Amino acid sequence: MKVLALSSARREPDISCVYEELGRSVDLDLKLLSKSDQRNLKQFFCGLDLARYDRVLIDLHFKNIANQAHVLRRIPGLLIYEEDACQNYLDNSRWKGRFSRFYRSLPNARVIVTGAGVAERLRAEGFSVYFIPKGYDPRMVCSEAVERDVELGFIGRTASAAYAGRKALLDQLVELEPLQLLRTEPGRPYWGMLNRIKFFISADVGLGEYMAKNFEAMASGCVLFAWRQGIEESAIGLRDGIDLVLYSDIEELRARLAALRNDPRQAISISYSGRRFVEEHLSHVRLARHMSDVINEPWPSFQPPSFWSMLRERLSPNVSRFR
Structure with missing residues (x-):
């Protein structure tokens, strides 16, 4: 061919x-x-x-x-x-x-x-x-043995009109939790920053699908908190509470975040399972x-x-x- x-x-x-x-x-x-x-x-x-x-x-x-x-x-x-x-x-x-x-x-x-x-x-x-x-690109993104000194982090754009829902949720969460809104250069600075984040807060509100940064965060060993997208989770095969943590509003996000703060072993389990899932199913x-x-x-x-x-x-x- x-x-x-x-x-x-x-x-x-x-x-x-x-x-x-x-x-x-x-x-x-x-x-x-x-x-x-x-x-x-x-x-x-x-x-x-x-x-x-x-x-x-x-x-x-x-x-x-x-x-x-x-x-x-x-x-x-x-x-x-x-x-x-x-x-x-x-x-x-x-x-x-x-x-x-x-x-x-x-x-x-x-x-x-x-x-x-x-x-x-x-x-x-x-x-x-x-x-x-x-x-995600397995040649670039991987989980490294470094200190995860950013408890809650997001890396990405919020300026576009298409991301209005994302920006609104992240701005609200910043007022309630120690969320860091980060920007990096592509490549090594981005992958390095992902490895410093413990809980990656994805906020693809209203987009109807999963952006690549979700899978890059999972491959880097972050615990991914992702906005529920409807049929996407079952179509991809993602398991709530096993590979990632899903939420539909900020109250549910905060409640599930508090639960994992009180159960670090479960957080480690989700991080490991999520990384294994994307390695097996979602690499380039x-x-x-x-x-x-x-x-x-x-x-x-x-x-x-x-x-x-x-x-x-x-x-x-x-x-x-x-x-």
């Missing part, structure tokens, strides 16, 4: 481990695109013989490709890997509904998303969608294997754009055509 994969140069989070592992099971041609290349895919594809590839995997920033469906819809074997499709259903996201409109313009494409609930909703709209949860190595399974599935025959759709493109002065 010959696969062309397009990803972002200096991608964050870094999933180079996924492509390294994917290259062991398929004949992979990985190309890292700059922002300007992503925004002009027509020009980028002009230098490629797409007939050489059985699949074309798109792992690019949605904001850079959202207006280029007219280019992508002419590519056979198209598979899109999207980590932000949850924003399709967030009321406070500028991208609400945009993912659905984009996929509707790509009737021949298949899509991998990172939320089970998101996958269900997109399938209900008629799209060919797979669910593979986010993961496993993500790559799931992606390989999707790539190697039988693909429907490619249906090129109809005459009428191509005519509409030609008549539109604002749409550039891919030749």
